Amino acid sequence: MLLKNALVISHRIIKKVVMPGDIVVDATAGNGNDTLFLANLVGDAGKVYAFDIQDTAIENTRKKLIDNDKYNNVKLIKDSHENMDRYVPDGVKAVMFNLGYLPGGDHSIGTKPSSTIRALEKALSLLKPNGIITMVVYYGGDSGFDEKEAVMEYVKTIDYKKATVLVHEFANQINCPPIAICIEKCK
DSSP, X not given: OTTSOHHHHHHHHHHHHOOTTOEEEESOOTTSHHHHHHHHXXXXXXXXXXXXXXXXXXXXXXXXXXXXXXXXXXXXXXXXXXXXXXXXXXXXXXXXXXXXXXXXXXXXXXXXXXXXXXXXXXHHHHEEEEEEEEEEEOOBTTBOHXXXXXXXXXXXXXXXXXXXXXXXXXXXXXXXXOEEEXXXXXX
């Protein structure tokens, strides 16, 4: 199904942009699914920088990468994604975000509006022209409404001469379906 969910849309867009040898960022490593996805796309010649603030997330990601023999081209960083500019060089082809909390983890620990917006600003500055940021915004239940609103307001302020912003929302799904946001840096 072409429009199955926000994560599928995010992955399809990333697959069209990222090539072997590229530098990419998983801004929210979580359980390692996107980190592994990116590691497969960039191959041995590329580099993935994966961020998370939780030890559990870093260890889950490390295990997934080792189990899939993809650990060599990934740098796991236990720090906030808002500090990505301290670790990642310019010339990034793609940055992926999944906002919310660690699936299966503590719901009180999750991404926050202020650090996410700072991370988005830094991601935009690190991107090479025609590079892409994908963001899956999970909200609803016990978290994420404030972050969703803050991110949606922020992306509307991005200068259209610097980047194109596309928001995918599912209008007829129930229970606060995740939103996919794609930001492509202009030439």
